[in-house]
Amino acid sequence: MTEVRTEVDRIDRRLVPLLLERLDYIKQAGHIKQDRGQVHDDARIEDVVMKARAVAADLDGNESYIEDIYRFLINWSIDHEFGVWDRVHSES
Known part of the structure; x- marks a missing residue:
């Protein structure tokens, strides 16, 4: 079991930086999008899920x-992006 846990930990050390990098791009999208309605895009969601x-x-x-993981990740990301968008556009 120790070896299995060690390997899971190794994978997590690789996944976490990638997830944080992805989150940074989500934040950038929240700055770029001009309309709050652009944050949630059903077609893009399905495209990302199908690619995964x-x-x-x-x-x-x-x-x-x-x-399942991607749908959770996307929903969380959309919520985060809404927060970014709201902050950016309330400062304008």
């Missing part, structure tokens, strides 16, 4: 697992 599922499929991975 395709990567999982190419790796013979569990597509449902990846979709």
Whole structure:
């Protein structure tokens, strides 16, 4: 079990910086978008989810697992971006 936990920790050390990098781009999007209605984009959500599922499929991975994670990640990101957008545009 120790070896398994060590490997999970190793993967997490690689994932966390990527997730934080992704979050920085979400923040940038909140600064760039001119209209609050642009923050939530159903077509973009489905595009991102389908791309993630395709990567999982190419790796013979569990597509449902990846979709669930991405839907959570996207919803959290949208909420964060709304907060950024509101702050940026309340200062204008």
